[in-house]
Amino acid sequence: MAGPVHPPARVVSINLCTDQLAMLLSDPGQLISVTHLALDPLVSSMAAEASAYPVNRGQAEQVFLLQPDLVLAGTYTATATVDLLRSLGVDVVQVPPVTSLAEAAAQIRLIGAALGHRARGEAMARAFEGEVVALTRRGPRVTAAFHYPNGYTTGKGTLADDVLGRTGFSNLGAEAGVTGGGILPLERLVMANPAVIVSSTLYPGASRSEEVLGHPALRALKAARGVASDADWVCGTPHILRVLRRMTALRDTFAAVP
Amino acid sequence: MAGLRVSVSLPRLVPGLLGALLGGLVAALFVASLLIGPAGLGLRESLAALVTGRGEAVVLVMREIRLPRALLGLLVGAVLGLSGAAMQGYLRNPLAEPGLIGVSATAALGAVLALQTGLAALFVGALPLMALAGAGVSVLLILALAGPRGGALALILAGIAVSALAGAATSLVLNLSPNPFAAMEIVYWMMGSLADRSMAHVWLAAPLMVAGMALLLSLGQGLDALTLGEDAAQAMGVRLVRLRWTLICGTALAVGAAVAVAGAVGFVGLVVPHLMRPLVGGMPSRLLPAAALGGAAMVLGADVAVRLVAPDQDLKLGVLTALIGAPFFLHLIWQMRRVEA
Numbered sequence: 377m378a379g380p381v382h383p384p385a386r387v388v389s390i391n392l393c394t395d396q397l398a399m400l401l402s403d404p405g406q407l408i409s410v411t412h413l414a415l416d417p418l419v420s421s422m423a424a425e426a427s428a429y430p431v432n433r434g435q436a437e438q439v440f441l442l443q444p445d446l447v448l449a450g451t452y453t454a455t456a457t458v459d460l461l462r463s464l465g466v467d468v469v470q471v472p473p474v475t476s477l478a479e480a481a482a483q484i485r486l487i488g489a490a491l492g493h494r495a496r497g498e499a500m501a502r503a504f505e506g507e508v509v510a511l512t513r514r515g516p517r518v519t520a521a522f523h524y525p526n527g528y529t530t531g532k533g534t535l536a537d538d539v540l541g542r543t544g545f546s547n548l549g550a551e552a553g554v555t556g557g558g559i560l561p562l563e564r565l566v567m568a569n570p571a572v573i574v575s576s577t578l579y580p581g582a583s584r585s586e587e588v589l590g591h592p593a594l595r596a597l598k599a600a601r602g603v604a605s606d607a608d609w610v611c612g613t614p615h616i617l618r619v620l621r622r623m624t625a626l627r628d629t630f631a632a633v634p
Numbered sequence: 635m636a637g638l639r640v641s642v643s644l645p646r647l648v649p650g651l652l653g654a655l656l657g658g659l660v661a662a663l664f665v666a667s668l669l670i671g672p673a674g675l676g677l678r679e680s681l682a683a684l685v686t687g688r689g690e691a692v693v694l695v696m697r698e699i700r701l702p703r704a705l706l707g708l709l710v711g712a713v714l715g716l717s718g719a720a721m722q723g724y725l726r727n728p729l730a731e732p733g734l735i736g737v738s739a740t741a742a743l744g745a746v747l748a749l750q751t752g753l754a755a756l757f758v759g760a761l762p763l764m765a766l767a768g769a770g771v772s773v774l775l776i777l778a779l780a781g782p783r784g785g786a787l788a789l790i791l792a793g794i795a796v797s798a799l800a801g802a803a804t805s806l807v808l809n810l811s812p813n814p815f816a817a818m819e820i821v822y823w824m825m826g827s828l829a830d831r832s833m834a835h836v837w838l839a840a841p842l843m844v845a846g847m848a849l850l851l852s853l854g855q856g857l858d859a860l861t862l863g864e865d866a867a868q869a870m871g872v873r874l875v876r877l878r879w880t881l882i883c884g885t886a887l888a889v890g891a892a893v894a895v896a897g898a899v900g901f902v903g904l905v906v907p908h909l910m911r912p913l914v915g916g917m918p919s920r921l922l923p924a925a926a927l928g929g930a931a932m933v934l935g936a937d938v939a940v941r942l943v944a945p946d947q948d949l950k951l952g953v954l955t956a957l958i959g960a961p962f963f964l965h966l967i968w969q970m971r972r973v974e975a
Contacts, residue, residue, distance in 0.1 A: 525815050526948065527830065559946040562830050563673035563695045581813035582749040584822055588830040593698035597691075 383492025384445035384467070389414075390434040390457070393611035394448035394471060396422050397487040399429075400613065401496055409442055418577055421607045421615035436460040446490065474612025476538040481505050483612055504614050511620040513544030518630045520572035521548035521565055522605070523594075525585035529560035535612055536574075536605075543623035545572065566593050572626065574603045601626070652913055656927035660708065663934035667704035668696065670938055672945045702833045707934040709836075709843045710828070710896045713888040715929020716922055718903025719910070720850045723857035723918035724881050725780070727789055728966060731904035732889045735789060736796030737772045738898035742823040743800045744768025745894040746807050750816065762842050766890030772796050773882045825952030826897030828937050839891040846888025847926065849880050854919030856880075861918065899952045901959020902929050908966065932958075 387402060388409045389395045395410040399422055412433055413419055414426035432438050436457045439447060447468045449458055458468050469490045474480045481501040488497015520540055522529045530536045531547065531554025540547045548570050549560050565573075575589050594600075603626065608615045669680060673695050683692035684701065714732060721730035732738045748754040748764035779792035804823055808816045856877045859867040868874060892899075906928040907921060914920035936954040943949060 559948070561672035561946060563671050563699055566694045566699065567673045567675075567691050569691050579813040579815065581811040581816055582752070582754065583811070583813045583815035584749075584819050585815035586813075591698070591830060592832045592834065593694045596694050596698065 384490075386442065386444045387446045387448065387491060388432060388439050388442050388444040389448040390432060390439060391448060391450035391453050391471070392419060393450065393474070393483075393613065394487060395426065396420065396611055396613045396615070397484060398448055398491065399425050401484070401488050401493055401500065402491050403493070406491065408444070409439075417607060418579065419607050419610050421611070421613065421618075423607070436464075440464055440466065448487065448490065474535050475533050476535060477508050477542060477612070477616070480535065480612030480616060481508075484614070500614065504617065507617050508542065508620065511617070511624045512542050513624055513627050515544065517544060517546035518572065518627060519548055519568065519570040520545040520574060520603075521560065521568065521570040522574045523560065523565060523589065524576050524605075525583065525589065527559050527562055527565075527588055528557060529554055530557055531555050535616070536609055539609070539616065539619055539623060543620055544627040545623065562588060562591060562593065566597060569597060570600060571630065572603055573597075573600045574605050577604050577606055652924060653927070656924060656931065659931045660927055660934065663931055663938060664704050664708055666938050667707055667934050668700050670941055671695070671700055672941070698832060699830070702831050702836045703828045703937070704934070705836050705840070706828050706831055706896055707937045708930045709840055710826075710892040710899065711902060711930035711933025712926040713843050713847060713892045713929070714899060714902035714933065715906040715910075716847055716850050716926040717885045717889050718929070719907040719918070719921050719925035720853055720857070720881055721885065721903070722907050723853070723921070724860065724877070725789065726860070728908065728970075729790055729793075729904070731901070732769075732885065733898060733900035733902070734797075734904055734963075735772075735776050735793030736800055737769050737776070737885060737889050738893050738900065739797045739800035739804070739824075740772035741765040741769035741890045741893035742898045743804045743807070744890065746804050746823060748894075750807050750811050758838065762839055762891045762894040765894035766842065766886050768800070769890035769893065770882060770886035772800070773885050777878065777882070821950060823897050825950035825956075826893075826899035827948060827950050827952075828896055829948045831895060835895040839895040842887050842891035846884045846886070846891065849884030850888060851922055851926070853877060853880055853884070854922050857918035857922075861916075897950075897952070899933065899955055901952075901955045901963070902932050904966075905955075905959045905962050906932055908962070 383406065385406065387398060387407045389398045389407065390411055392411055392413040395414040398407045399410065407429065409432045410426050410429045412431040415423055415431060417423040420426060432442070434453065434457060439461060444466055447461055447466055449468055449470045451470045451472045453470070458470065461468050471483055471486060474483055481504050484501040484504060485497045488494055488500065522536060529549035531549040533555050537547045537550050548568050549558065552560055552564060554560065578586055608619045668684065669677060675692060675695065679692060680696055682688065684696040687693050718731045721732070722728055742765070744764040744767050745761055748761045753764065754761040775796055776789070776792055780788035801824060805820050808820050811817065856867070856872045859870045859872045864874060907925045910921055910924040910928050914924050932955065933951070936951055939954055940949045940951060
């Protein structure tokens with residue numbers, strides 16, 4: 377995955393996170409399409425910037441017709457699509473989902489190299505790592521929990537877990553034994569009574585899945601402070617630093633309490 | 635009436651005993667539903683918190699999470715068992731059941747429409763009222779297509795058509811929703827679940843469910859007379875038009891409200907009346923309360939089982955009731971085949 381020697385002239389991204397890294401690291405005109413997801417402000421930190429690009433829906437046919445030199449994809453992007461593009465002779469770089477801030481820095485470097493801008497990627501990754509160190513909080517941990525629709529939570533081995541660890545919080549989901557994504561039953565959340573609950577922004581239209589976020593039992597937990605997770609939490613891009621700043625500031629408001 | 639008296643003489647002692655047994659079972663399962671959950675609370679601690687309100691987090695778990703779940707299990711089960719028994723009595727058809735003939739599916743469609751159009755957010759009662767309207771429309775349709783003289787085949791065919799149509803429309807509405815979670819909830823609306831319900835849902839649905847059950851329970855005498863045939867029933871002073879409308883309104887109220895908060899839980903209304911019928915001697919007036927209790931026991935039991943089998947998964951209630959109910963349904967068809975042959 378060393379990336380091409382000559383910078384690719386026509387790059388198409390078919391993954392939300394590579395969309396954003398490519399927008400940050402490419403030359404003007406080099407990136408010719410991003411996914412439609414990049415336009416959704418609920419999951420994309422760069423929805424405004426993305427509106428300047430033609431969007432794709434990640435289907436091989438559509439992507440191939442754009443005549444790309446390089447396609448950026450996730451490792452979980454439809455493998456059939458990636459295989460088909462490769463068999464058609466398109467260069468595809470796949471990146472795994474980022475599960476820590478260290479991996480985020482590595483991925484900035486990787487995408488920078490793939491785009492033919494190794495130095496640009498290196499500089500961005502170094503700045504990123506420096507700021508992560510500056511925002512790191514040590515000392516006693518404050519309990520926080522992720523609480524998403526259907527009682528979904530994120531545990532060990534996730535970027536969100538690493539963010540909590542860095543900013544002086546402990547993750548209730550990880551302590552409850554959840555690795556990756558899993559369910560944290562509402563009862564257990566209420567019993568643990570965390571100081572901070574990170575929850576998602578509601579989508580338009582109703583869903584029963586999201587109803588649990590407004591459950592009366594949660595509203596009655598007076599101590600808990602709510603944090604709305606947003607698009608910045610989704611990807612391991614420099615935008616995750618905004619999350620770190622928010623969480624560090626929040627942690628600093630809990631003086632010396634455990 | 636002479637013929638009836640003979641058949642009644644045997645189970646005369648049973649109603650009191652049966653009532654006590656069923657009541658005890660329902661009470662035990664209700665308590666089990668309160669005591670079993672992922673938080674793993676102590677017995678004394680949790681009951682004390684429920685009654686006295688002491689112990690902050692435990693009280694929240696008991697009063698705001700487990701109590702509404704147990705109450706809804708009780709009511710939804712009673713509604714389904716009772717409405718199944720009433721419909722079977724009125725149609726004199728053992729296959730009548732809100733899930734099977736599409737009443738639950740159309741109620742779910744009504745509820746989904748209320749949620750997705752934003753109507754449910756406008757005023758509190760919109761959700762159950764729309765579900766109620768959906769249920770009412772399908773009961774009317776079923777009675778028109780396969781009324782008392784319609785026979786089993788007409789009833790089932792009409793039910794399949796109504797269910798399929800309502801299910802497809804529900805899926806379509808959820809797929810078109812701007813909310814990505816909505817499309818994932820097709821299973822919920824078709825299988826039902828009591829997970830993470832709150833007292834708000836209880837207040838929303840309980841009054842309508844209770845009103846509907848009161849209407850359905852009042853049908854007992856009329857349905858008893860109807861077992862002798864429509865002419866005989868009319869001769870005995872039963873007003874059939876009124877009976878029919880009471881059935882329609884009662885079913886729509888009860889099933890509509892139940893589905894609005896718990897989704898469409900299948901097979902309860904089919905299985906429970908059949909299990910209870912031999913115990914009460916086939917008299918609809920005795921079957922109705924027994925089916926209500928039996929339904930409550932079945933749903934409470936299934937909901938406890940769901941939590942024991944897969945505590946962290948939100949296994950759908952309808953999965954369990956269908957696993958019990960579908961083989962029973964096949965058995966029923968097998969028996970009917972032999973009778974018809």
